Amino acid sequence: MVEYLTERKALHMTLQSLLEQRASLRRQYVDQDKQLGQDIKQILARVRELDQLDGTVDEYVPAEEEQDFSESAMAEAMGRVKTRKTHIRHDYEAVAAQVERILKEMSAMTLNDLCDELKKRCGVEFASPYIGIHKAIKHLPNVKIEKDGRKLVFSLES
Known part of the structure; x- marks a missing residue:
């Protein structure tokens, strides 16, 4: 009986550790994603500035489409993840x-x-x-x- 409790406690501790690692990785991913989004915005803003100084036509994504671009890219990435169908109550x-x-x-x-x-x-x-x-x-x-x-x-x- 003592062996059972110690093995169970060890499994519980291992599970807790894995769950903490998983949460940490998710936070890290979110932080990296935000940072990349900010970097992209900065680069696009700098490209626009250079185009305005040169007087060239803006061939890049306009400011109002930046968010649509990031949302569409996110939607594309999320589309690859298999999701469950939503639960609908039926009569x-x-x-x-x-x-x-x-x-x-x-x-x-x-x-x-x-x-x-x-x-x-x-x-x-x-x-x-x-x-x-x-x-x-x-x-x-x-x-x-x-x-x-x-x-x-x-x-x-x-």
Whole structure:
């Protein structure tokens, strides 16, 4: 029992250390990003000054577009990071009615086809289609679920 407590305490201390390192790295990254942003602004301002002294046409990013540039660059960088879909609350009884209507028209449908049809007709999109459809069909006792290989096929019982 003593070994368990000391190992657990050691793991807890290691975890705390790693979390502190992670927070430190994030702060360092934010500070470096801010510094680079300031350096870019200074360089652009200096280029504008030189262009005004020479009387040349400004080919660089105008002042009002600087922020848009930095935001677009940030958005591009953040676009590479995989993000979760936002959680949207659905009225599953209404979705169930739509599912029933779709299944009456189309007979049997796979999970992906059913979700695509819901999105097209009603604008309903689930973060997790499997969970969303199952929550909706809980309200429909006459829906039959079968497996075709790895795919789920939904249909109405006759």
